[in-house]
Amino acid sequence: MLVRREFRLRGVVQGVGFRPHVAQVAARFPITGLCGNDDREVFIEAQGKLVDVERFRTAVLEGLPPLAHVLSVTTTDLPIISETRFTIVASRRVAGERTLIPPDVATCPDCLADMASPDNRRYRYPFTTCTNCGPRLTIIADLPYDRPLTTMKKFPMCPECEAEYTNPADRRYHAQPISCPNCGPTLWIEGVDCEDPILEAQSLLSAGHILAVKGLGGFHLLCDAWNEEAVAELRRRKARPGKPFAVMTPDLSLASFTPQQVELLKSPAHPIVIAPMSATYDLAPSVAPGLSDVGIMLPYTPLHTLLVDRPLVATSGNLSGEPLCYTNEEALSRLSKFADYFLLHDRDIHVPVEDSVFLESMPVRRSRGYAPLPFPMPGSGTVLAVGGELKNTFCLAHDDVAHVSAHIGDMGSLASQKAFDRSVSQMLTMQRCTPDLVVCDLHPNYATTAWAERSGYPVFPVQHHYAHALSLLASHGRFEGPFACLTIDGTGYGTDGTVWGGEVLVLSGDLRTFDRAWHLPVFPIVGGDRAVRQPWRLALGLAHAWDLPFDYDHAESAQVKLQLSREIGLVQTSSLGRLFDAVSAMLGVCVEQTYEAQAAMELERVATGSLRSTATDWRSLLLEILDDAVPVPDRAMRFHHGCAVLLARSLRATEVPLVGVTGGCALNRLLMQFLRAELAGLEVLEHHTAPANDGGLSLGQALAGRLFEA
The missing domain is CATH 3.30.70.100 (Alpha-Beta Plaits)
Known part of the structure; x- marks a missing residue:
């Protein structure tokens, strides 16, 4: 037939x-x-x-x-x-329709082979690309995706590249970034006269220097990861005393990866993957102080492939709390106090994009290689969701899909807010649309809330943890309830004015409403943001509220206790993230935090042994972990297990068959391991594509906006 x-x-x-x-x-x-x-x-x-x-x-x-x-x-x-x-056949134009934007991806095996062959005209060419690899999102100025609308427009193709570009049988057919040494971008080291910038850069790195290197979506700061003096100096210059650095390396011997993680590392996205250090790990102590994990990525551009001949620290080229530097002029101005030398090129970056990060196989930051790949989205209307205050992304729901932006970062600085504004404008321009509705967090003091309120569009505030639950559903393409979700993180503005973060929310069948079915017993935060930086304050607040035998000697302890006794300047919280911080301080693991989630990460690291909790409530769990006769690693393990048992019991009490776990605490591998065991028999949704932390918040906000519009 x-x-x-x-x-x-x-x-x-x-x-x-x-x-x-x-x-x-x-x-x-x-x-x-x-x-x-x-x-x-x-x-x-x-x-x-x-x-x-x-x-x-x-x-x-x-x-x-x-x-x-x-x-x-x-x-x-x-x-x-x-x-x-x-x-x-020839392309057709359809008025009002917009194609979807491809992400940037790592160099493909064919291009790597071209670069490695002395007989190939792209031998050691640091901008080799084809239809299957290379820059996309970062060079697109507008749609449709044609060379004149990319930053490659200033590089006219030579006859040989033109022949490849127009041949349907060639793998460079219609590869918009196509170029070669005769017609493409140029690489140089600022202020250094040398014949081969790659070899010169390697020599500088070997000598212990710090280099700012312009890559695919912005700048990295690089130094030799074996050189303790260089790594420690980079920490000093960036004022980053403890937060671990990512490492770019040509091999995978530094960490213990599962086959799934190796596949992830070698995937077209080439993300950073955080995994346990291997037995042969030998990097400088300052790469990941106080931790047993290391973040590894493989070289993902031709430039990095040529440059990275040993493990190199590869951290974002930015000032603390500010977005990634992505222009030569900006880098020379803003990174001069960090870098000794600058490896630059003249292929402009239109959309800056940070590296994506996975914790083993869980997404922590969805950016290069993934953004702006869309998620299916029901409903109609153009919804712009502006995300949260930390790990910000925004999301544009248009037609039947939702585009989640690349990682923008923390919104506390003016530079970040300007980057956010620029990125939103770029997305709206590319999709030729204007929002019918702007969705923001319920928190009145978020920069994104202020942006929404002055946008001129109708505004719909959404509770933080409800958005987290919707994000988890949207990432799985599930758009019906009821759904019981454990939302566990550090901070979220609650509908009652307190700080939430340890909740069971039950979403209705149409997902348009939720009930707070359970929450962690509250305790006070003393000192606002200072308490997050100094978890001992949280520990004293927890001990006061839950009547626990704990004390801490500090110059400001008396003041904290006075505030607690008189109930002055306190904010009540049900946050599991803050509970982890408090317990970390109680066990003496981390009493001062220099970066977000440090206390919880170090508490997870020290948890060893087979000791399990027998607690039936939260106060008895804390009494267990305050037993000084038991070693700290065993108590840390007992705490993780006890949390999982009590959280799972509260989730099962809803009697909803479809459940999920979301929020930043869902990135705690030990806690999730215990939770999976305790929730056996239920259908449990976890995060595999959208981050569990606030990087995935905007996706849930967008779904809330579509539900509200329905």
Whole structure:
């Protein structure tokens, strides 16, 4: 039986080698037809025997190009026509439609082979790319994704590149960033006259210098990760005493990775993966002080592949609390007190993008390689969700998808707020839309709340943990309730004016409302943000509220106790994150934090042994861990287990079969290990694509906006 079927594929299918892929697959089957694209999707018409057409469709979808991301496929039967071959046809314009933007991805094996071959004209060329790899989001100034609308427009193609670009059989067919040494960007070390900037940079790194290196989406600060003096000096210059550094390395021997994590490291996204240090780990102590994990990434650009011949600290090129530097001028001005030398190039970055980060296999930061890959989103209307105050991303829900931005960072600085404003404008321009609604956090003092209120658009505030729960559902494509969600993090403005962070929320069948079914017993925060930096304050507040035998000697202890006794300047919290901080201080693990979640991370690190909790309530759990006769590692382990038992009991009490765990505390591997065991038998949703922390908040806000508009 002869059939003709049209397949329309919606997703990231433009500028990713999709049409050549379809044509090459078609050549393997006895079919005729055509393939093309428009401003929204790829369209395919395939004619032949039914079995061959269906096998062709399956082969197209099973062997997608590395950058392709198909969201939906629709099928329509068409009349048979007379034709003799399968062809690629010219693009069609569809007024008002916008294609989806592909993310930046790591250098593909074919391009690496080109760079390694002395006979290839791209031998050791630091900007080698093709349709299957290289810059995308970072160089796009506007859509459609064509070279004149990218930062590559100032590099006219030479005849050889032009021939590759126009040949449908070539893997560089319509590769907008295509270039070679004859026509592409230039690399240099500022103020240094040298024949080979890569070799000179390696020599400088070997000598213990710190380099600012312009990469794919912005600047890294690099130094030799084996050189304690260099790493310690970088810490001193950045005023970053404890927070661990990421390491870029050509091999994976420094950490103990599972096969799944190795696959993640080598995936087109090439994220940073945090995993336990291996037995052969030998980096400088200052790389990850006080921890047993290390964040590893493989070189992901041709430049990094050539440069990284040993483990290098590769930390973001920015001032503390500010966004990534991404222009040469900005880096030379703002990073001069950090870097001894600057390795620069003249391919401009239009959209700055930070590295993505996974904790083993859980997303911590979704950015390079993933943003702005869309999530399916029900409902209608254009919703702009502006995210939270920390780890900020924003999300634009337009048509049937939600685009989550690259990581912007903490919104406390003017520079970050300007970067946010610029990024939102870029996204709205590319999608040719304006918001019908702006969704923000319920917290009245967030910079994003202020941005929403002055935007001029209708504003819809959403409770922080409700947004977390919706983010988890949206990341799984689940849009019906009821749903019971354990929302556990450090801080979220509650509907009662207190600080939430240890809640069980039960969402209704239509997901439009929620009940706070349970929360952690409250205790006071003494001193606001100072208490977060000094967990001993939280410990004293917890001991006072829960009648625990704990004291702490500090010059300001008396003042804290006076505030507690007179109930002056206190804010009540049900935050599990703050409870972890307090327990870390009580056990003497971390009494002063220099970076977010340090106390909890160090508490998880020290937890060892097989000791389990028998506590039936939260106060008895704390009495267990205050037993000085038991070693601290055993007490830390007992605390993690006891938390999981009590949290799971509260979640099961809802009697809702679909449950989930979200919030920053869901990144605690030990806690999650115990929770999975305690929740056996229930369908449990966890975060695998959107971050559990505030980096995923905007996705949930966007869903809330769509639900509100319904």
